[in-house]
Amino acid sequence: MTNSTPGQGQASDGGCQDAPLAGHGVFQEWLEAMHPRLAGLADFLLPRDFPFDYSRGSLARLEEILLDTFAERRSVYAVNHRDFLDRCARYIGETLIRNFGGEWRYHTDRDAIFAGVPHxxxxxxTDVPVAPLYLVASLASRRTGHELTSVFDGTAQQYVSHHGKQRVPATAAASPGQLNEPKLNDAEALFLER
Structure with a gap:
Protein backbone atom coordinates (compact mmCIF):
# COMPACT_ATOMS: atom_id res chain seq x y z
CA MET A 1 0.00 0.00 0.00
CA THR A 2 1.33 3.40 -0.88
CA ASN A 3 1.23 6.39 1.43
CA SER A 4 -1.35 8.33 -0.52
CA THR A 5 -5.08 8.52 -0.65
CA PRO A 6 -6.85 6.21 -3.05
CA GLY A 7 -7.86 8.60 -5.79
CA GLN A 8 -4.92 7.71 -7.87
CA GLY A 9 -6.26 4.36 -9.08
CA GLN A 10 -9.39 2.39 -9.64
CA ALA A 11 -10.81 -0.41 -7.56
CA SER A 12 -9.92 -3.80 -8.94
CA ASP A 13 -13.52 -4.52 -9.88
CA GLY A 14 -13.87 -1.14 -11.67
CA GLY A 15 -17.27 -0.50 -10.10
CA CYS A 16 -18.85 1.53 -7.38
CA GLN A 17 -17.90 0.68 -3.84
CA ASP A 18 -20.60 2.51 -1.94
CA ALA A 19 -20.55 0.60 1.30
CA PRO A 20 -18.31 0.22 4.31
CA LEU A 21 -15.62 -2.42 3.88
CA ALA A 22 -16.77 -2.85 0.30
CA GLY A 23 -15.27 -5.23 -2.19
CA HIS A 24 -11.59 -5.43 -2.97
CA GLY A 25 -8.95 -3.11 -4.23
CA VAL A 26 -7.51 0.13 -3.12
CA PHE A 27 -10.40 1.19 -0.87
CA GLN A 28 -10.28 -2.06 1.10
CA GLU A 29 -6.54 -1.64 1.55
CA TRP A 30 -7.07 1.97 2.60
CA LEU A 31 -9.58 0.91 5.26
CA GLU A 32 -7.37 -1.90 6.52
CA ALA A 33 -4.53 0.58 7.01
CA MET A 34 -6.70 2.96 9.06
CA HIS A 35 -5.45 2.21 12.56
CA PRO A 36 -1.74 1.89 11.76
CA ARG A 37 -1.88 5.14 9.77
CA LEU A 38 -3.62 6.94 12.64
CA ALA A 39 -1.13 5.52 15.14
CA GLY A 40 1.70 6.86 12.98
CA LEU A 41 0.05 10.27 12.91
CA ALA A 42 -0.13 10.29 16.69
CA ASP A 43 3.31 8.85 17.31
CA PHE A 44 5.42 10.63 14.71
CA LEU A 45 3.71 13.55 13.00
CA LEU A 46 1.77 15.50 15.61
CA PRO A 47 3.13 17.31 18.66
CA ARG A 48 3.34 15.19 21.81
CA ASP A 49 0.74 17.37 23.52
CA PHE A 50 -1.84 16.89 20.74
CA PRO A 51 -5.17 15.77 22.28
CA PHE A 52 -5.54 12.58 20.19
CA ASP A 53 -9.01 11.84 21.60
CA TYR A 54 -11.32 12.30 18.58
CA SER A 55 -12.97 15.33 20.17
CA ARG A 56 -14.12 18.69 18.88
CA GLY A 57 -11.15 20.24 20.65
CA SER A 58 -8.74 17.95 18.84
CA LEU A 59 -10.17 19.14 15.50
CA ALA A 60 -9.62 22.75 16.56
CA ARG A 61 -5.99 21.97 17.42
CA LEU A 62 -5.52 19.98 14.20
CA GLU A 63 -6.79 22.92 12.17
CA GLU A 64 -4.16 25.15 13.80
CA ILE A 65 -1.47 22.65 12.81
CA LEU A 66 -2.84 22.35 9.27
CA LEU A 67 -2.93 26.13 8.83
CA ASP A 68 0.70 26.31 9.95
CA THR A 69 1.61 23.51 7.53
CA PHE A 70 -0.31 24.68 4.46
CA ALA A 71 0.24 28.30 3.47
CA GLU A 72 -2.34 28.06 0.68
CA ARG A 73 -4.77 25.64 -0.91
CA ARG A 74 -2.45 24.32 -3.61
CA SER A 75 0.24 23.44 -1.05
CA VAL A 76 -2.18 20.86 0.38
CA TYR A 77 -1.70 18.69 -2.69
CA ALA A 78 2.09 18.92 -2.89
CA VAL A 79 3.72 15.52 -3.23
CA ASN A 80 5.74 15.97 -0.04
CA HIS A 81 2.51 16.44 1.96
CA ARG A 82 0.57 13.38 0.71
CA ASP A 83 1.36 11.16 3.69
CA PHE A 84 0.52 13.83 6.26
CA LEU A 85 -2.63 14.86 4.36
CA ASP A 86 -3.86 11.27 4.15
CA ARG A 87 -3.36 10.69 7.87
CA CYS A 88 -5.03 13.99 8.84
CA ALA A 89 -8.00 13.29 6.55
CA ARG A 90 -8.38 9.89 8.23
CA TYR A 91 -8.32 11.51 11.68
CA ILE A 92 -10.94 14.09 10.70
CA GLY A 93 -13.22 11.39 9.28
CA GLU A 94 -12.76 9.04 12.21
CA THR A 95 -13.50 11.90 14.62
CA LEU A 96 -16.82 12.56 12.88
CA ILE A 97 -17.70 8.85 12.72
CA ARG A 98 -16.83 8.22 16.37
CA ASN A 99 -18.93 11.17 17.48
CA PHE A 100 -21.92 10.85 15.12
CA GLY A 101 -21.82 7.34 13.69
CA GLY A 102 -21.58 6.69 10.00
CA GLU A 103 -19.26 4.93 7.61
CA TRP A 104 -16.52 5.44 5.07
CA ARG A 105 -17.47 5.13 1.42
CA TYR A 106 -15.68 5.19 -1.92
CA HIS A 107 -16.99 5.57 -5.47
CA THR A 108 -15.16 4.61 -8.61
CA ASP A 109 -17.97 5.85 -10.87
CA ARG A 110 -16.57 9.06 -12.40
CA ASP A 111 -20.02 10.72 -12.25
CA ALA A 112 -20.32 10.25 -8.47
CA ILE A 113 -19.59 13.08 -6.08
CA PHE A 114 -16.15 12.54 -4.56
CA ALA A 115 -15.31 9.84 -7.14
CA GLY A 116 -12.03 8.21 -6.24
CA VAL A 117 -11.82 9.93 -2.85
CA PRO A 118 -12.68 8.29 0.49
CA HIS A 119 -15.57 10.10 2.09
CA THR A 126 -28.87 13.84 5.83
CA ASP A 127 -26.88 11.30 3.79
CA VAL A 128 -24.68 14.24 2.80
CA PRO A 129 -21.16 12.97 2.08
CA VAL A 130 -18.15 14.62 3.68
CA ALA A 131 -14.69 14.27 2.15
CA PRO A 132 -12.09 15.12 4.81
CA LEU A 133 -9.41 15.48 2.15
CA TYR A 134 -11.38 18.36 0.65
CA LEU A 135 -12.06 19.84 4.09
CA VAL A 136 -8.30 20.28 4.52
CA ALA A 137 -8.04 22.03 1.15
CA SER A 138 -10.99 24.22 2.09
CA LEU A 139 -9.57 25.24 5.46
CA ALA A 140 -6.23 26.06 3.84
CA SER A 141 -8.04 28.31 1.38
CA ARG A 142 -10.51 29.99 3.75
CA ARG A 143 -8.11 30.29 6.72
CA THR A 144 -10.87 31.04 9.24
CA GLY A 145 -9.44 28.78 11.94
CA HIS A 146 -12.79 27.14 12.58
CA GLU A 147 -13.70 25.13 9.47
CA LEU A 148 -13.36 21.73 11.16
CA THR A 149 -15.23 22.74 14.29
CA SER A 150 -17.98 24.25 12.13
CA VAL A 151 -18.42 20.90 10.36
CA PHE A 152 -18.39 19.16 13.75
CA ASP A 153 -20.98 21.54 15.20
CA GLY A 154 -23.22 21.37 12.14
CA THR A 155 -23.14 17.58 12.18
CA ALA A 156 -23.94 17.59 15.91
CA GLN A 157 -26.95 19.86 15.35
CA GLN A 158 -28.20 17.73 12.47
CA TYR A 159 -27.73 14.55 14.53
CA VAL A 160 -29.82 15.95 17.40
CA SER A 161 -32.46 17.18 14.94
CA HIS A 162 -32.68 13.74 13.32
CA HIS A 163 -32.41 11.54 16.43
CA GLY A 164 -33.92 13.83 19.07
CA LYS A 165 -30.91 13.37 21.34
CA GLN A 166 -27.15 13.77 21.43
CA ARG A 167 -24.99 10.79 20.58
CA VAL A 168 -22.61 9.48 23.19
CA PRO A 169 -19.27 9.61 21.35
CA ALA A 170 -16.91 6.70 21.15
CA THR A 171 -13.62 7.35 22.87
CA ALA A 172 -10.07 6.80 21.77
CA ALA A 173 -9.93 3.91 24.23
CA ALA A 174 -12.69 2.18 22.27
CA SER A 175 -10.46 1.83 19.23
CA PRO A 176 -8.34 -1.23 18.53
CA GLY A 177 -4.61 -1.55 18.35
CA GLN A 178 -2.03 1.06 19.15
CA LEU A 179 -4.57 3.82 19.62
CA ASN A 180 -5.25 2.39 23.08
CA GLU A 181 -1.63 2.96 24.05
CA PRO A 182 -0.81 6.23 25.80
CA LYS A 183 1.85 8.43 24.23
CA LEU A 184 5.29 8.19 25.76
CA ASN A 185 6.74 11.18 27.49
CA ASP A 186 10.28 12.29 26.59
CA ALA A 187 11.92 10.34 29.43
CA GLU A 188 10.12 7.12 28.46
CA ALA A 189 11.02 7.58 24.79
CA LEU A 190 14.69 8.09 25.66
CA PHE A 191 14.69 4.97 27.83
CA LEU A 192 13.23 2.85 25.02
CA GLU A 193 15.78 4.17 22.53
CA ARG A 194 18.65 2.64 24.54
Whole structure:
Protein backbone atom coordinates (compact mmCIF):
# COMPACT_ATOMS: atom_id res chain seq x y z
CA MET A 1 0.00 0.00 0.00
CA THR A 2 1.33 3.40 -0.88
CA ASN A 3 1.23 6.39 1.43
CA SER A 4 -1.35 8.33 -0.52
CA THR A 5 -5.08 8.52 -0.65
CA PRO A 6 -6.85 6.21 -3.05
CA GLY A 7 -7.86 8.60 -5.79
CA GLN A 8 -4.92 7.71 -7.87
CA GLY A 9 -6.26 4.36 -9.08
CA GLN A 10 -9.39 2.39 -9.64
CA ALA A 11 -10.81 -0.41 -7.56
CA SER A 12 -9.92 -3.80 -8.94
CA ASP A 13 -13.52 -4.52 -9.88
CA GLY A 14 -13.87 -1.14 -11.67
CA GLY A 15 -17.27 -0.50 -10.10
CA CYS A 16 -18.85 1.53 -7.38
CA GLN A 17 -17.90 0.68 -3.84
CA ASP A 18 -20.60 2.51 -1.94
CA ALA A 19 -20.55 0.60 1.30
CA PRO A 20 -18.31 0.22 4.31
CA LEU A 21 -15.62 -2.42 3.88
CA ALA A 22 -16.77 -2.85 0.30
CA GLY A 23 -15.27 -5.23 -2.19
CA HIS A 24 -11.59 -5.43 -2.97
CA GLY A 25 -8.95 -3.11 -4.23
CA VAL A 26 -7.51 0.13 -3.12
CA PHE A 27 -10.40 1.19 -0.87
CA GLN A 28 -10.28 -2.06 1.10
CA GLU A 29 -6.54 -1.64 1.55
CA TRP A 30 -7.07 1.97 2.60
CA LEU A 31 -9.58 0.91 5.26
CA GLU A 32 -7.37 -1.90 6.52
CA ALA A 33 -4.53 0.58 7.01
CA MET A 34 -6.70 2.96 9.06
CA HIS A 35 -5.45 2.21 12.56
CA PRO A 36 -1.74 1.89 11.76
CA ARG A 37 -1.88 5.14 9.77
CA LEU A 38 -3.62 6.94 12.64
CA ALA A 39 -1.13 5.52 15.14
CA GLY A 40 1.70 6.86 12.98
CA LEU A 41 0.05 10.27 12.91
CA ALA A 42 -0.13 10.29 16.69
CA ASP A 43 3.31 8.85 17.31
CA PHE A 44 5.42 10.63 14.71
CA LEU A 45 3.71 13.55 13.00
CA LEU A 46 1.77 15.50 15.61
CA PRO A 47 3.13 17.31 18.66
CA ARG A 48 3.34 15.19 21.81
CA ASP A 49 0.74 17.37 23.52
CA PHE A 50 -1.84 16.89 20.74
CA PRO A 51 -5.17 15.77 22.28
CA PHE A 52 -5.54 12.58 20.19
CA ASP A 53 -9.01 11.84 21.60
CA TYR A 54 -11.32 12.30 18.58
CA SER A 55 -12.97 15.33 20.17
CA ARG A 56 -14.12 18.69 18.88
CA GLY A 57 -11.15 20.24 20.65
CA SER A 58 -8.74 17.95 18.84
CA LEU A 59 -10.17 19.14 15.50
CA ALA A 60 -9.62 22.75 16.56
CA ARG A 61 -5.99 21.97 17.42
CA LEU A 62 -5.52 19.98 14.20
CA GLU A 63 -6.79 22.92 12.17
CA GLU A 64 -4.16 25.15 13.80
CA ILE A 65 -1.47 22.65 12.81
CA LEU A 66 -2.84 22.35 9.27
CA LEU A 67 -2.93 26.13 8.83
CA ASP A 68 0.70 26.31 9.95
CA THR A 69 1.61 23.51 7.53
CA PHE A 70 -0.31 24.68 4.46
CA ALA A 71 0.24 28.30 3.47
CA GLU A 72 -2.34 28.06 0.68
CA ARG A 73 -4.77 25.64 -0.91
CA ARG A 74 -2.45 24.32 -3.61
CA SER A 75 0.24 23.44 -1.05
CA VAL A 76 -2.18 20.86 0.38
CA TYR A 77 -1.70 18.69 -2.69
CA ALA A 78 2.09 18.92 -2.89
CA VAL A 79 3.72 15.52 -3.23
CA ASN A 80 5.74 15.97 -0.04
CA HIS A 81 2.51 16.44 1.96
CA ARG A 82 0.57 13.38 0.71
CA ASP A 83 1.36 11.16 3.69
CA PHE A 84 0.52 13.83 6.26
CA LEU A 85 -2.63 14.86 4.36
CA ASP A 86 -3.86 11.27 4.15
CA ARG A 87 -3.36 10.69 7.87
CA CYS A 88 -5.03 13.99 8.84
CA ALA A 89 -8.00 13.29 6.55
CA ARG A 90 -8.38 9.89 8.23
CA TYR A 91 -8.32 11.51 11.68
CA ILE A 92 -10.94 14.09 10.70
CA GLY A 93 -13.22 11.39 9.28
CA GLU A 94 -12.76 9.04 12.21
CA THR A 95 -13.50 11.90 14.62
CA LEU A 96 -16.82 12.56 12.88
CA ILE A 97 -17.70 8.85 12.72
CA ARG A 98 -16.83 8.22 16.37
CA ASN A 99 -18.93 11.17 17.48
CA PHE A 100 -21.92 10.85 15.12
CA GLY A 101 -21.82 7.34 13.69
CA GLY A 102 -21.58 6.69 10.00
CA GLU A 103 -19.26 4.93 7.61
CA TRP A 104 -16.52 5.44 5.07
CA ARG A 105 -17.47 5.13 1.42
CA TYR A 106 -15.68 5.19 -1.92
CA HIS A 107 -16.99 5.57 -5.47
CA THR A 108 -15.16 4.61 -8.61
CA ASP A 109 -17.97 5.85 -10.87
CA ARG A 110 -16.57 9.06 -12.40
CA ASP A 111 -20.02 10.72 -12.25
CA ALA A 112 -20.32 10.25 -8.47
CA ILE A 113 -19.59 13.08 -6.08
CA PHE A 114 -16.15 12.54 -4.56
CA ALA A 115 -15.31 9.84 -7.14
CA GLY A 116 -12.03 8.21 -6.24
CA VAL A 117 -11.82 9.93 -2.85
CA PRO A 118 -12.68 8.29 0.49
CA HIS A 119 -15.57 10.10 2.09
CA UNK A 120 -18.01 9.45 4.88
CA UNK A 121 -21.69 9.66 5.51
CA UNK A 122 -22.63 10.31 9.12
CA UNK A 123 -25.67 8.91 10.87
CA UNK A 124 -27.25 12.37 11.05
CA UNK A 125 -30.17 11.73 8.71
CA THR A 126 -28.87 13.84 5.83
CA ASP A 127 -26.88 11.30 3.79
CA VAL A 128 -24.68 14.24 2.80
CA PRO A 129 -21.16 12.97 2.08
CA VAL A 130 -18.15 14.62 3.68
CA ALA A 131 -14.69 14.27 2.15
CA PRO A 132 -12.09 15.12 4.81
CA LEU A 133 -9.41 15.48 2.15
CA TYR A 134 -11.38 18.36 0.65
CA LEU A 135 -12.06 19.84 4.09
CA VAL A 136 -8.30 20.28 4.52
CA ALA A 137 -8.04 22.03 1.15
CA SER A 138 -10.99 24.22 2.09
CA LEU A 139 -9.57 25.24 5.46
CA ALA A 140 -6.23 26.06 3.84
CA SER A 141 -8.04 28.31 1.38
CA ARG A 142 -10.51 29.99 3.75
CA ARG A 143 -8.11 30.29 6.72
CA THR A 144 -10.87 31.04 9.24
CA GLY A 145 -9.44 28.78 11.94
CA HIS A 146 -12.79 27.14 12.58
CA GLU A 147 -13.70 25.13 9.47
CA LEU A 148 -13.36 21.73 11.16
CA THR A 149 -15.23 22.74 14.29
CA SER A 150 -17.98 24.25 12.13
CA VAL A 151 -18.42 20.90 10.36
CA PHE A 152 -18.39 19.16 13.75
CA ASP A 153 -20.98 21.54 15.20
CA GLY A 154 -23.22 21.37 12.14
CA THR A 155 -23.14 17.58 12.18
CA ALA A 156 -23.94 17.59 15.91
CA GLN A 157 -26.95 19.86 15.35
CA GLN A 158 -28.20 17.73 12.47
CA TYR A 159 -27.73 14.55 14.53
CA VAL A 160 -29.82 15.95 17.40
CA SER A 161 -32.46 17.18 14.94
CA HIS A 162 -32.68 13.74 13.32
CA HIS A 163 -32.41 11.54 16.43
CA GLY A 164 -33.92 13.83 19.07
CA LYS A 165 -30.91 13.37 21.34
CA GLN A 166 -27.15 13.77 21.43
CA ARG A 167 -24.99 10.79 20.58
CA VAL A 168 -22.61 9.48 23.19
CA PRO A 169 -19.27 9.61 21.35
CA ALA A 170 -16.91 6.70 21.15
CA THR A 171 -13.62 7.35 22.87
CA ALA A 172 -10.07 6.80 21.77
CA ALA A 173 -9.93 3.91 24.23
CA ALA A 174 -12.69 2.18 22.27
CA SER A 175 -10.46 1.83 19.23
CA PRO A 176 -8.34 -1.23 18.53
CA GLY A 177 -4.61 -1.55 18.35
CA GLN A 178 -2.03 1.06 19.15
CA LEU A 179 -4.57 3.82 19.62
CA ASN A 180 -5.25 2.39 23.08
CA GLU A 181 -1.63 2.96 24.05
CA PRO A 182 -0.81 6.23 25.80
CA LYS A 183 1.85 8.43 24.23
CA LEU A 184 5.29 8.19 25.76
CA ASN A 185 6.74 11.18 27.49
CA ASP A 186 10.28 12.29 26.59
CA ALA A 187 11.92 10.34 29.43
CA GLU A 188 10.12 7.12 28.46
CA ALA A 189 11.02 7.58 24.79
CA LEU A 190 14.69 8.09 25.66
CA PHE A 191 14.69 4.97 27.83
CA LEU A 192 13.23 2.85 25.02
CA GLU A 193 15.78 4.17 22.53
CA ARG A 194 18.65 2.64 24.54
Missing amino acids: LVNDDG
